Amino acid sequence: MADILKKLESNTIYFKVLPGIKATTLEIETDRHSLIMEANVPVIKGKRKATYLKRKVFGVYEGVNVDDVINYMSSSSVKYKKIMVTPESFFKVKEAAEILEIELFKEYYFLFDECDRTMKDVAFRKKIILPMDDFFKFKNKAFISATAVVPSDPRFIEQNFTQVILEPTFDYGKPVEVLITNNVSVLLKEKIQENQDSMLCIFLNSIQAITSVIEDLQIKKECHIYCSKEKMYTLKTIGYNTFDNVPSDDRSSFANINFFTSRFNSAVDIMMNVNPIVIMATNLFFARHTMIDPRSEAVQIVGRFRNGVDKIIAITNIDKDLDAKTHEESIGYLEGCEESYSTIKTLRNSANNEGAKNTLDEALALVKYSEFVNEDGTKNHYMFDNFLYEESVKTIFESEDNFKAAYCNNYFKPTFEERNYVISDKDYKVAKNGISIKSLVQLIVNTIKRLTENPMAYQVDNRDVVMKELERSYPHIYQAYHVLGEQELIKNSYSKKQMKDAVKKKIELIDKRNFSFIHDLNHAFVDGYKAATKIILKHMQAIIDKHGLNLRASIKLFQEYFKTSARTTIKQPDTKGYVVYSAKFNRDPDTK
Incomplete structure (x- = not known):
């Protein structure tokens, strides 16, 4: 300079x-x-x-x-x-x-x-x-x-x-591998595994998404997370290596795999003793704020590495339902908002009644356009610019063609690849808040059902990976689906307790009908068997444990398998127990 x-x-x-x-x-x-x-x-x-x-x-x-x-x-x-x-x-x-x-x-x-x-x-x-x-x-x-x-x-x-x-006179475009996919979560993990022998710097603006990747790959010890001070302290308490600043001179202080949130996208000097592979990930179905604009944010990210990079990879999905406005539509929208706001403001200023003024003041404060106005009533030009910019970024991620065009600039020399999986981010991205348990169950059931579909129409079969993620994220619903089946699960999905109780009853029923278990009971308690209560329960629990069943020995359970006497004196002076008359399930000939 x-x-x-x-x-x-x-x-x-x-x-x-x-x-x-x-x-x-x-x-x-x-x-x-x-x-x-x-x-x-x-x-x-x-x-x-x-x-x-x-x-x-x-x-x-x-x-x-x-x-x-x-x-x-x-x-x-x-x-x-x-x-x-x-x-x-x-x-x-x-x-x-x-x-x-x-x-x-x-x-x-x-x-x-x-x-x-x-x-x-x-x-x-x-x-x-x-x-x-x-x-x-x-x-x-x-x-x-x-x-x-x-x-x-x-x-x-x-x-x-x-x-x-201040534009260079040389060709400064950098090669970038641009991957457009319907499953960023899986593709990102694949890229990490493919390049595990290289130093990786991954820019992903979601702590939840970052920790999900780390937990899925079980790489907590190999990773550093660079984020805000507030998030840093929270993550440290659960065992993550987190920092609110990058090393400046001690270049060996980075981990093999480094995750960065957006606060490190610009201005920070990242000095490394090796040229890393830089991965920029956008997952629209996980969080809209993970968007990385190829025209600015991507440029800034690559520019952080003062000693250069080995390779650049950009991964994104596309959301055709972003409902982005064109520049002209955005201008028209803001002008309409401003006109309506000014009308309300004029009414407020001309009102003579205190109640009318208070009501109109409340209306002005509640109108979304109030965010575009400074405290002194003047236009907040930076909010205007922000709205236009955000809409332009949304337009990029609305289609594959728009996204590809955005990377065709002076900064990058892109190669493009589209990679589709059987299950997409949209399919199993389920809201964890603000949704009823019944709706959540239905969404997960639909996703699991799709796992059985023919994968021939897709480039990559990721069904096993998705099934494992569902099991990790929603273990109770996943178990209930496989224990109860689709229809029974949906019938019992009005509350978590109802679902858990139904699963428990079904497992108990399955365990009670275990053929090998019944066979061993019949061998242990033959017709005419007579013993104290605690002896019967001890032997029965031993057989339950042998078969690994989720049951607890009790006389009530014992009597589901055998016809017995009423509680009686087995041994003087006061030892009480039961006599087995016969088995309720067919015995083998040698156990009668």
Whole structure:
């Protein structure tokens, strides 16, 4: 970067095109005070530990307080201050500057790194745009990203921002193996097993999906999971190797198999002593938020690996029911929402009655469009941009052709393969919450029935794998299906207790009718047999245990097999027991 730019200019949106060209490094090493906004903490921690930087950076995020910032900003030993801060902690820098009477907006250069996060994350992370009003107050400032998107915020035009594209003069496209499948869960596990001798870095934005893969393959010891601090602590308590930051200098600290959630998709430097195989997985039927956009997220992921990669694999399924809107439809939808919201707002402002005003205030707050409005009533342009972007991503995953087209860009040289299995993600992806036990049972029964269908129409027969996953995920329903059968299970599926009781009764009935068990009982208790109660029960339990039956010896059970006397005195003075008159099931001739 320093070869083409001596420093970053002001009021500029930089399109880096390629990640990892050291634009942030250039700003850190420029002789001026810098405030660098980073969307995620791991980026800041990585830069703090980086040994290749000529200057040390000061990180401001959760756990760092205003006093810490004051001490750094007032330090005479640091000539040019380099502060990296998250959007949520930006207020600490402002407070420190006010206390120290530093003219922050004049003295510091503000670089918003990976600036497209403002638009991509704002729907679930409202505070990411908190610094934007202050951003425009800085005399010197810039937006930068390898996958930057021009914001619709009119202040960029008002302040005459220019756009600079930093595009390489060489062919930078990387080969990628793109696999479109109807079963991401199975194909991902196959790819892990195929490449188990290589270092793997798997990007999958679902902790539940990650742990499911690990448990299915029984590879907990061989894996690291890189995720948020909150998830990290939860997973550590159940034995997973989890981290909220990637190693910066100790390159051997990675596991053979490494899983990453989306917080590591961009900006983080991943330094490894080997070139890994990178797998990017999207499973729409497991969670929509696992989508990896080939135009941006995939580019950023590959760019994390500063020493290069061995191979890139992208795995996805397709959902034709995403109901995505075209760009024109999205614009029309938002305009309609805005018009309706404005109508309600006008009614509210013209209302004279307090009750009417309160009612209309409630209506304004409940309308979904309220998410697209700032607290001061102005349009939230970043939410608008987010909606348009999200709909464009959904369009990609609506069809195989759209997905293939998205990978045909300057960043990638794709090869495509479609792989279909007998059972798809959609077939056995069953909601665990918000569904009745009866509906859940019916869904699983339908899936199991499909396992008996002719697999000839599919490329891969994955029925055994799916059956094992069903058994692991829904053991009680799986057992009930095989014990009770389809019709009996459905009859007894109104509650878990009803289903369990039915299974228990059926197993007891099956055990009671065990031919070998009955044969051994008849041999042990011949006609005329006489013994104390505890002796009878002891011998009967021994026979039950021998056959591994789910029964418990009792006189009531004993009398299901034999006609006996009433409880009587077997031995004086007071030993009570029973006399066997005859067997209720046919005896062999030698046991009468």
